[in-house]
Amino acid sequence: MSVGWLRACALVMLGLFSVTALAKDKTAIVIGGGLSGLTAAYELQNKGWQVTLLEAKPSMGGRSGMATSEWIGNDKTQPVLNKYVSTFKLGTTPAPEFVRTPSYLIDGEYFSAADLATKQPATAEAIKRYEKTVDDLARSIDDPQNPAATNTLHALDQITVASWLDRQNLPTTARQLINQDIRTHYDEPSRLSLLYFAQQNRVYRGVSDRDLRASRLVGGSQVLAQAFVKQIKTIKTNSPVSAIVQDKDGVTVKVGSVGYQADYVVLAVPLRALNKIALTPALDAQHLAAIKGTNYGWRDQIMLKFKTPVWEPKARMSGEIYSNTGLGMLWIEPALKGGANVVINLSGDNARVMQAFGDKQMVDQVLIRLHAFYPQARGSFTGYEIRRYSTDPSMGGAYLAYGPGQISKFWRLWERPLQRVAFAGEHTDTLYPGTLEGALRTGQRAASQVEDLAAGKSFEPVKVVPAAAAAAGAVAAKKGNFFSNLFGGSDDEKKPEPVKAPEPAPAPVAPAPAPTPAVAPAPVEAPKPATPVKAEPAKKATAKPAAKKPTAKTEAKKPAAKPAAKKAEPAKKPAAKPAATTETKAQ
Secondary structure (H helix, E strand, O other): OHHHHHHHHHHHHHHHHHHHHHHOOOEEEEEOOOHHHHHHHHHHHHOOOEEEEEOOOOOOOOOOOOOOEEEEOOOOOOHHHHHHHHHOOOOEEEOOHHHOOOEEEEOOEEEOHHHHHHHOHHHHHHHHHHHHHHHHHHHOOOOOOOOOOOHHHHHHOOOEHHHHHHOOOOOHHHHHHHHHHHHHHOOOHHHOEHHHHHHHHHHOOOOOHHHHOOEEEEOOHHHHHHHHHHHOOOEEOOOOOOEEEEOOOOEEEEEOOEEEEEOEEEEOOOHHHHOOOEEEOOOOHHHHHHHHHOOEEOEEEEEEEEOOOOOOHHHOOOOOEEEOOOOOEEEEEEOHHHOEEEEEEEEOHHHHHHHHOOHHHHHHHHHHHHHHHOOOHHHHEEEEEEEEOOOOOOOOOOEEOOOOOHHHHHOOHHHOOEOOEEEOOHHHOOOOOOOHHHHHHHHHHHHHHHHHHHOOOOOOOOOOOOOOHHHHHHHHHHHHHHHHHHHOOOHHHOOOOOOOOOOOOOOOOOOOOOOOOOOOOOOOOOOOOOEEEEOOOOOOOOOOOHHHOOOOOHHHHOOOOOOOOOOOOOOOOOOOOOOOOOOOOOO
């Protein structure tokens, strides 16, 4: 009898202990169900946090592409992506040799890179000359994390890529193909900062095509998104966030009439979606200007389905095909039961022109162009799928693509948390924006920052200032003739005043690889990390916006409170930027 009573008491005490322990658990809310938000939620959950993921739309994956295959780089160029592919045991197949370099569709005729050199040597030579000039431009940037390190480089931010291309005197066909390449990866050359273009080419400088397209991710980026979804315990879709209220005790996130409370928040949404969320304390003027003023590359994706291939067999499996006739970048892949799909990426002004068209009208415009080259196209056509990132009000495009003057205003602005809110998403990554790698990296970084905030660490604003005069002079000496030829005069003679070289700004660092997940739990019914409460009128927070004051009292006493582990990631291991996919489509 007494033994039974003791056991009962022990069970009661154990239950009380468990409730108390659960009440002390660290809680976080992740807003945004794209790949960056999924990554942040997954990493925090693995570190013992109670996480609720809120997604405005009915499905997860954000801007994940519709292609059923995706060429990805090896672990040298995309280490974070390959880590998760391995963790989730996703299927990959080696890339065929002929997809390692882009190919072309010129006036309806298919050309491999080798074909172009043989059949259109003038076009091939012009593209080769352009690539050499781009390499020289990229080489002028010593540190891709601080691209405006000198006055000469800073001036590139005021110039468009289109105006720079005008000076290259490229033949018409070569210029058309180059324009298509640029708008596919970024945006229309006339809307793109030359400094941003140079910085991105600096990141990928020296990366071979073999490393960029090493294997095929079977099922595309959607399979990666779904692998994350299976691991996350609490997900709430159809939950558009309208407000975030911070105070000294935590954060309240409002979804309609319901409020979710937690210790910290990760905001992993595109800037256009962020513009629809009211923050208390409010963002400062610079952040608000960045939300409204940062350029996004425009992208619409159309998948045309055919019962039989109607194009050259050798083009059937190519990863990237650039067209000079307004078809955009084509991604041709096999489909089931002997059919074939063509994924067409309309980007830049091509996408803007068609924004007023309905889905069927836009598909017809593309099909008309394809049918002109391949008369069997109409008869073989069976249907289509479409994703319109350009007209989605929550995206406003597809991915970040800095316009002229915007690096000078907004560079690295979103890397620093504001009080209890950390930011994630491809637009917050300085090295690999617009890519799967960038999305995943920022999710890891945000999760790490939330851990640091919980530990009482503070974050200084990122300081990006001109380098010391000696370093600037060295760059000028190496590149004087190049810039003189480009702009009719160099800033080399305008020696900047000596400035104390800044300490290296902390860059995101990937946490240790997560253990292989256990059996996937149901994504919705699980311990609820964030407690829903009926929303009440929010009390005005007395604190000023976090950007205007230190986030912790220890900041003044401990200027070196930055974690030693947060060293800048070396640019020598760049991640590939797949043109047809990305967070480009994943937040």
